[in-house]
Amino acid sequence: MGFSDKCLRHAVSFEAERAYRNVIGRSLRFNNFIPLCFRSKHKFSEKFLKDVDGYEKESVLIGYSGLDGLIGNERSREKFRENLNGKSFDFNATLAQKHFPSITLGYFPSVELYDGTTCYSETTESLVPQILEGCFPSRIDANWVDPNCLYHTPDSLHAEISNTNASYLLDEKVEESTMNPQSSDWKTEIMDALQFTVSKPCSIPETQETDISVAEILDKHISCIPGLNKRQLCQLENCGFYTLRKLLHHFPRTYVDLQNAEVEIDDGQYLIFVGRIMSSRGIRASGSFAFLEVIVACEVADIKTDSECIANEFDDRRKRTIYLHLKKYFRGARFTCQPFLKSIQEKHREGDTVCISGLISSAGRKVYRYRMVEEWNFTSQVRTMRSKDHFEMREYNIDVLKDEGDSNVHAKGRPYPIYPSKKGLNPAFLRDIISRALKTLPISLDPIPKDVTQEFGLAYIGIHQPKSLNEADLARRRLIFDEFFYVQLGRLFQMLEGLGTELEKDGLLEKYTKTELSAISMEEWSHLTKEFMKVLPYTLTSSQLRATSEIIWDLKRPVPMNRLLQGDVGCGKTVVAFLACMEVIGLGYQAAFMVPTELLAIQHYEHLLGLLEKMEEANGKPSVALLTGSTPTKQAQFIRKGLQTGDISLVIGTHALIAEKVEFSTLRIAIVDEQHRFGVVQRGLFNSKLYFNTLTSQLDPTSSKDNLKKDVVAPHVLAMSATPIPRSLALALYGDMSLTQITDIPPGRTPVKTYIIEGNEDGFEKAYQMMMEELDGGGKVYVVYPVIQQSEQLPQLRAASADLENISKRFPNYNCGLLHGRMKSDEKDEALRSFRSGQTNILLSTQVIEIGVDVPDASMMVVMNSERFGIAQLHQLRGRVGRGERKSKCILLASTTSSLKRLKVLEKSSDGFYLASMDLLLRGPGDLLGKKQSGHIPEFPVARLEVDGNILQEAHLAALKVLVNSDDLEKFPDLKAELSMRQPLCPLGD
Numbered sequence: 001m002g003f004s005d006k007c008l009r010h011a012v013s014f015e016a017e018r019a020y021r022n023v024i025g026r027s028l029r030f031n032n033f034i035p036l037c038f039r040s041k042h043k044f045s046e047k048f049l050k051d052v053d054g055y056e057k058e059s060v061l062i063g064y065s066g067l068d069g070l071i072g073n074e075r076s077r078e079k080f081r082e083n084l085n086g087k088s089f090d091f092n093a094t095l096a097q098k099h100f101p102s103i104t105l106g107y108f109p110s111v112e113l114y115d116g117t118t119c120y121s122e123t124t125e126s127l128v129p130q131i132l133e134g135c136f137p138s139r140i141d142a143n144w145v146d147p148n149c150l151y152h153t154p155d156s157l158h159a160e161i162s163n164t165n166a167s168y169l170l171d172e173k174v175e176e177s178t179m180n181p182q183s184s185d186w187k188t189e190i191m192d193a194l195q196f197t198v199s200k201p202c203s204i205p206e207t208q209e210t211d212i213s214v215a216e217i218l219d220k221h222i223s224c225i226p227g228l229n230k231r232q233l234c235q236l237e238n239c240g241f242y243t244l245r246k247l248l249h250h251f252p253r254t255y256v257d258l259q260n261a262e263v264e265i266d267d268g269q270y271l272i273f274v275g276r277i278m279s280s281r282g283i284r285a286s287g288s289f290a291f292l293e294v295i296v297a298c299e300v301a302d303i304k305t306d307s308e309c310i311a312n313e314f315d316d317r318r319k320r321t322i323y324l325h326l327k328k329y330f331r332g333a334r335f336t337c338q339p340f341l342k343s344i345q346e347k348h349r350e351g352d353t354v355c356i357s358g359l360i361s362s363a364g365r366k367v368y369r370y371r372m373v374e375e376w377n378f379t380s381q382v383r384t385m386r387s388k389d390h391f392e393m394r395e396y397n398i399d400v401l402k403d404e405g406d407s408n409v410h411a412k413g414r415p416y417p418i419y420p421s422k423k424g425l426n427p428a429f430l431r432d433i434i435s436r437a438l439k440t441l442p443i444s445l446d447p448i449p450k451d452v453t454q455e456f457g458l459a460y461i462g463i464h465q466p467k468s469l470n471e472a473d474l475a476r477r478r479l480i481f482d483e484f485f486y487v488q489l490g491r492l493f494q495m496l497e498g499l500g501t502e503l504e505k506d507g508l509l510e511k512y513t514k515t516e517l518s519a520i521s522m523e524e525w526s527h528l529t530k531e532f533m534k535v536l537p538y539t540l541t542s543s544q545l546r547a548t549s550e551i552i553w554d555l556k557r558p559v560p561m562n563r564l565l566q567g568d569v570g571c572g573k574t575v576v577a578f579l580a581c582m583e584v585i586g587l588g589y590q591a592a593f594m595v596p597t598e599l600l601a602i603q604h605y606e607h608l609l610g611l612l613e614k615m616e617e618a619n620g621k622p623s624v625a626l627l628t629g630s631t632p633t634k635q636a637q638f639i640r641k642g643l644q645t646g647d648i649s650l651v652i653g654t655h656a657l658i659a660e661k662v663e664f665s666t667l668r669i670a671i672v673d674e675q676h677r678f679g680v681v682q683r684g685l686f687n688s689k690l691y692f693n694t695l696t697s698q699l700d701p702t703s704s705k706d707n708l709k710k711d712v713v714a715p716h717v718l719a720m721s722a723t724p725i726p727r728s729l730a731l732a733l734y735g736d737m738s739l740t741q742i743t744d745i746p747p748g749r750t751p752v753k754t755y756i757i758e759g760n761e762d763g764f765e766k767a768y769q770m771m772m773e774e775l776d777g778g779g780k781v782y783v784v785y786p787v788i789q790q791s792e793q794l795p796q797l798r799a800a801s802a803d804l805e806n807i808s809k810r811f812p813n814y815n816c817g818l819l820h821g822r823m824k825s826d827e828k829d830e831a832l833r834s835f836r837s838g839q840t841n842i843l844l845s846t847q848v849i850e851i852g853v854d855v856p857d858a859s860m861m862v863v864m865n866s867e868r869f870g871i872a873q874l875h876q877l878r879g880r881v882g883r884g885e886r887k888s889k890c891i892l893l894a895s896t897t898s899s900l901k902r903l904k905v906l907e908k909s910s911d912g913f914y915l916a917s918m919d920l921l922l923r924g925p926g927d928l929l930g931k932k933q934s935g936h937i938p939e940f941p942v943a944r945l946e947v948d949g950n951i952l953q954e955a956h957l958a959a960l961k962v963l964v965n966s967d968d969l970e971k972f973p974d975l976k977a978e979l980s981m982r983q984p985l986c987p988l989g990d
């Protein structure tokens with residue numbers, strides 16, 4: 001028999017009346033309570049509306065798949081059957097659907113209800129939760145119950161476990177392939193595994209796919225998700241889920257493998273149980289106090305440690321049943337009323353399979369858990385109850401996994417995603433909404449071109465509804481890839497956009513993609529460079545030679561170089577930079593060398609003059625000038641004039657060099673030392689020092705006389721970093737730069753011996769003793785302080801100025817000097833000069849010496865309150881000693897015992913790259929580079945730079961591949977749109 005008008009009317013009227021009575025009778029506020037089905041044009045609907053007039057009509061969805069669902073409880077069903085006078089009620093959804101095209105039944109496709117109204121196509125199994133939804137507003141005491149828990153989405157799992165064809169396809173694929181995330185071929189695996197994963201679109205017809213860009217789809221408002229009511233929309237918006245993208249980027253915090261009951265665990269560990277609801281009772285304890293108790297029986301592996309069980313190793317995974325008593329308490333008279341208690345108890349259905357997550361908190365308890373892939377925060381507690389194998393949980397997450405008889409979850413053994421809640425939104429609700437959102441995605445939603453993503457594939461399904469843990473991991477990698485890819489693409493794209501001609505663009509891309517071309521033999525260096533080499537008091541290390549060759553190769557390209565020269569402290573970067581300057585000067589151009597401090601500018605200037613002195617005039621000795629903020633005005637004017645006319649070929653200085661009034665005649669290279677001390681914009685200001693290039697042809701080996709061009713050209717930029725940041729971080733920060741690394745240190749150096757000493761009385765005594773030995777042996781000592789002056793707020797910090805007297809007294813036979821940032825420029829210079837010359841033997845200093853200070857015979861460093869410094873920073877400081885042949889030592893005095901362990905890493909290693917990686921792991925990239933620079937680190941919500949460096953490399957190459965194909969991205973409009981939506985360039989601005 002079909003589903004007659006009469007039946008439906010009876011059923012709905014009956015249920016509506018019941019709900020009305022229950023709710024109104026208790027004088028509770030209500031809304032949304034009558035679920036009606038109607039369409040204004042529909043005769044039956046019209047009549048029906050009249051019948052139930054007087055009730056509030058708001059909801060228009062019906063999602064019954066049978067009588068049981070239609071009428072909530074058994075008693076009502078019996079009454080309903082009585083009303084049918086013995087007639088059978090054989091529910092046939094298809095027929096009903098035909099008969100009443102205005103309603104949605106079970107999981108059948110939705111039909112528009114009536115014109116001009118939102119189409120509600122959500123399907124629910126029971127109306128009761130919907131009816132009650134509005135009855136208990138958020139006035140409920142938040143301490144006692146989370147109002148969202150009252151919301152229940154019985155079909156929340158439906159989406160996850162629905163057996164779409166695509167899902168099956170994927171399953172087979174995943175099972176067939178032996179996916180190994182570690183293998184180099186993981187990208188292909190991802191694609192293979194994920195290309196079928198996107199289910200058929202619901203809201204966006206396939207035919208439209210080509211017209212709508214990915215960005216447009218992902219940035220659609222969440223109202224495009226079918227079946228969302230106003231309240232849900234509001235809730236989601238309040239949590240910031242405005243778009244599909246935002247929602248889909250709410251990733252599971254973990255997955256639970258429902259198949260694997262595992263080992264026993266101790267306190268404080270996270271638990272996930274899967275079990276079956278035995279009972280659910282809302283109990284009124286007093287006039288103003290009630291509670292809900294749900295008892296869940298869980299089978300856990302009975303792991304025994306006694307010899308009896310060990311004897312049979314196959315038997316030790318026997319199962320035993322434990323009982324969880326999930327309790328939720330309600331205080332207040334309104335929560336003791338029967339309808340309420342009934343409603344909360346009915347939220348949990350006997351026989352349902354559920355996943356309970358929690359954290360054991362009572363001391364010494366042993367309980368069992370299900371395996372988790374990764375663990376994030378849970379706040380539930382488990383308590384052992386008096387009776388054996390009974391545990392109480394007062395705070396828990398409960399997720400309905402399946403109805404009785406539905407064996408999908410276990411049969412498929414798929415990982416079950418556990419979502420973090422957001423602003424009180426129930427994770428189960430979120431899962432349900434996300435699952436619905438996934439269904440709205442069209443089949444091909446990958447903006448990254450196929451030839452690049454052959455290997456990759458889309459990750460949303462994989463991350464939200466993985467079929468295996470491997471798939472989840474691959475999806476995670478894809479997300480990481482995307483994050484990196486768009487940043488790299490953005491940076492490279494931005495750089496290409498800045499170039500004027502196609503020739504330059506091609507040249508640049510060629511340079512990036514064909515790294516093997518990027519060096520030039522020494523014979524081809526300019527005459528001046530070769531002459532300069534001859535006056536060096538040492539021979540270059542192989543790393544220095546290779547670096548110089550790479551840079552000179554780049555200088556000979558017509559495209560402006562953008563290169564980062566990176567190397568450990570004291571590896572000899574400065575001389576490489578000098579050689580680069582000589583190369584352009586030798587060809588008739590100018591060079592500028594910018595450093596962050598005057599101290600360093602003077603040091604470089606004097607160092608260079610010292611070397612040039614040895615050069616013969618006949619070899620075209622360059623004219624060098626020093627320009628800093630302290631340069632007297634007249635002298636500064638004179639220097640600027642010299643730069644404008646081209647009389648000065650090399651200028652060394654501070655920020656003063658990028659001042660607007662400084663003009664160059666033909667600036668061909670700008671060296672930026674300790675580049676992370678300068679902002680991106682500051683670095684970029686050199687690009688505005690353009691010059692009119694008449695010599696392109698001389699530099700470009702490919703150009704002929706015919707195509708001699710007169711171009712406006714930006715200078716090459718060579719940035720230098722003494723912070724040996726890990727390659728991944730370098731790529732993330734400077735994806736648009738070529739990288740040259742100096743990996744060895746000049747010969748004859750011995751590693752600095754490092755001692756970590758606790759800064760108590762004994763510790764200081766020991767340190768002073770070692771200092772005395774060093775001084776007596778003819779050494780020079782730096783003592784580094786965290787602050788200049790003693791502070792009342794931080795009395796434990798030793799201060800440089802305050803300690804001068806103390807140290808002078810301790811070492812009466814030796815001279816002490818003071819150097820800190822608040823001193824005038826010439827005072828600083830004088831202090832360093834005295835130390836260098838040996839007039840002072842001990843230099844008390846702050847971290848101003850950290851960068852670049854080079855006193856080769858300084859042989860000892862003592863760092864006070866070394867716990868105040870980061871690992872990379874201490875490594876930099878330590879690099880101020882051990883720069884000559886004298887054996888050097890470094891004492892790190894730590895005033896807290898807890899920091900000793902952290903500092904130990906410096907005792908063990910002197911490899912800057914290793915230490916930087918450790919620092920990166922411990923503190924994250926932002927901290928590693930300091931506040932100023934951290935603003936330039938793009939945010940990677942999923943990726944961790946510390947560990948995902950290899951994916952970053954892949955992403956960099958993929959971005960290059962795309963740009964080689966289309967440097968303006970015109971061929972990839974989807975990708976371009978996505979790039980602009982992601983705005984990866986934002987972090988660059990400062």
Ligand SMILES: Nc1ncnc2c1ncn2[C@@H]1O[C@H](COP(=O)(O)OP(=O)(O)OP(=O)(O)O)[C@@H](O)[C@H]1O
Nearest residue numbers: 538539540541569570571572573574575722746852
């Ligand atoms: N190949 C070499 N052989 C011997 N000594 C060298 C060599 N190259 C450079 N040096 C010397 O090593 C010392 C450190 O060099 P430099 O100041 O260039 O290092 P750096 O890499 O800039 O270090 P930092 O990052 O600490 O500033 C200098 O005294 C320099 O003269």
